[in-house]
Amino acid sequence: MRVGVDAACWSNKRGYGRFTRGLLNAFLQSNTKHELVFFVDSQTAGDGDLPSNVRTVVVNTGDRPTDAASASDSRSIKDLLAMTKSVAGQSLDAFFFPSVYTYFPAITTGKIILGVHDVIAEDYPDLVFPDKKHRRLWALKGWLAHKQANYIMTVSEHAKKGIVRHFGHNQDRVFVIDEAPDPVFTTLALDKVDRSVLSRFGLTVDSRFLIYIGGINPHKNLPMLVQSLSEIRTKPGMQDVKLVVVGDLKDGFTPGVSELKSKIAELHQDDAVIFTGFVKDEEVIHLLNVAQALVLPSMAEGFGLPAVEGAACGIPIIATQNSPLPDLLRDGGIFIDPNSVTELTGALSVMLGDSIRRDEMARVATAKAQQLTWQRSASQMDMMLSTVAGKS
Known part of the structure; x- marks a missing residue:
């Protein structure tokens, strides 16, 4: 043809x-x-x-x-x-x-x-x-x-x-x-993680952070993620947790930036949310490899490629149930009702507080991502x- x-x-x-x-x-x-x-x-x-x-x-x-x-x-x-x-x-x-x-x-x-x-x-x-x-x-x-x-x-x-x-x-x-996922998305040994990429955003290999990658659209549900982050940070030992938001703030499809920043200010989370802007794949893999989890709380996803890319880099996923991800990455993450702050906060708590369960989900997620x-x-x-x- x-x-x-x-x-x-x-x-x-x-x-x-x-x-x-x-x-x-x-x-x-x-x-x-x-x-x-x-x-x-x-x-x-x-x-x-x-x-x-x-x-x-x-x-x-x-x-x-x-x-x-x-x-x-x-x-x-x-x-x-x-x-x-x-x-x-x-x-x-x-x-x-x-x-x-x-x-x-x-x-x-x-x-x-x-x-x-x-x-x-x-x-x-x-x-x-x-x-x-x-x-x-x-x-x-x-x-x-x-x-x-x-x-x-x-x-x-x-x-x-x-x-x-x-x-x-x-x-x-x-x-x-x-x-x-493109081949660049892969697991890295800790000594292969580029510290200079992390330091550009005020992070180290020991930082505890969650990562979101994608557009800043209203349907991506990021204000709810900030709400859950603020609740998690009130718990003992969680005050240092941060959220790294990777995405082009000037993209024509991102009319949700103002709403997101207003929510951050309202909940006094300015010190907890890091906006990186657009980051090349060759650099974002260093963020992914040391993040605690990738979070994709969207109202819906047709596929959810950032979650699969995160899984390929060895981290577990928190993602919306309204997507194919519960099937694609089954047992490799926690899949939540995108309307439930309670479910999202509970999922964050597991990823940040239960290393055994988190590591097992990460192992499964990586194996699933490698099949694609x-x-x-x-x-x-x-x-x-x-x-x-x-x-x-």
């Missing part, structure tokens, strides 16, 4: 960008049956990190699509039409959008495969979009994208159930391709394309 790919999210730092790079890099290394053609905006092409072993069609655009498609912005009609025209002139058997975020109307005789990583925007629109205008724009884009799509790709059986529930797709036309690889995901993509090629 000759497959067009929307590669506009290639350079994006968030989960769907990581998924696109991890999956397609692995697929390009192993694929022998299908020809890929990348369609990419001029801004992303200018970053210079696209793979060299794939044909690329560069489209002149006014804005980077992943910025313009953020929760508080929208893409211009001119840019959307430019992407549409670029595909219309190509002979393709299929066109693959790794993420609906950068969807545009694709005029092609090929079958369209739409990547939908979750239904968080549908389940929690008030938490994802800042106003009615952007909620309506998202609903319109979603309606058109799902109407045009012949097949859906998603990242977990959990997400698949939500997609079928919301959009009514036949289950046999929804494919699951797992996410996976991008090579496996590439095989799932190959099977998806072969199935699409054989269907009407």
Whole structure:
């Protein structure tokens, strides 16, 4: 098959960008049956990190699509039409959008495969979009994208159930391709941990801290995490515990920063919460390897890749039940009701106060994470394309 790919999210730092790079890099290394053609905006092409072993069609655009498609912005009609025209002139058997975020109307005789990583925007629109205008724009884009799509790709059986529930797709036309931790996420011996990375954030290898990695969106439920942190720090021997928040505070999808900082100030936890900003993977692994646990208390996750990356670095997980993580990392963490401060506080107490149980969960989590690889995901993509090629 000759497959067009929307590669506009290639350079994006968030989960769907990581998924696109991890999956397609692995697929390009192993694929022998299908020809890929990348369609990419001029801004992303200018970053210079696209793979060299794939044909690329560069489209002149006014804005980077992943910025313009953020929760508080929208893409211009001119840019959307430019992407549409670029595909219309190509002979393709299929066109693959790794993420609906950068969807545009694709005029092609090929079958369209739409990547939908979750239904968080549908389940929690008030938490994802800042106003009615952007909620309506998202609903319109979603309606058109799902109407045009012949097949859906998603990242977990959990997400698949939500997609079928919301959009009514036949289950046999929804494919699951797992996410996976990049090879850089691995356990390190204590003497291999880079102390200079820790010291940049006021930490040492002996510091007791919890870590969160991801966007600072309202649906990530971070104010509740700060609430639990403040309660834990009142307990004997827990006053030194800190929370490290790793994520780009200027990202277009992060309208929850002000609310989070207000909660920190309200609970007098300014000395307990460390904002690192964006940290490269090669550095964040040193934080992960010495953290007590990674905490992902989101209202929902389609996959929850940061939790799997943390597990790959040898730490246990506290994560939302409303995700595939209770299955992916079973017995490798504590999975909580995202509406329950009591459950979250109890989970923090276990991770910080019961080293035997914590170490056992860490061992299991690491073993589970090691089962997920991008090579496996590439095989799932190959099977998806072969199935699409054989269907009407």
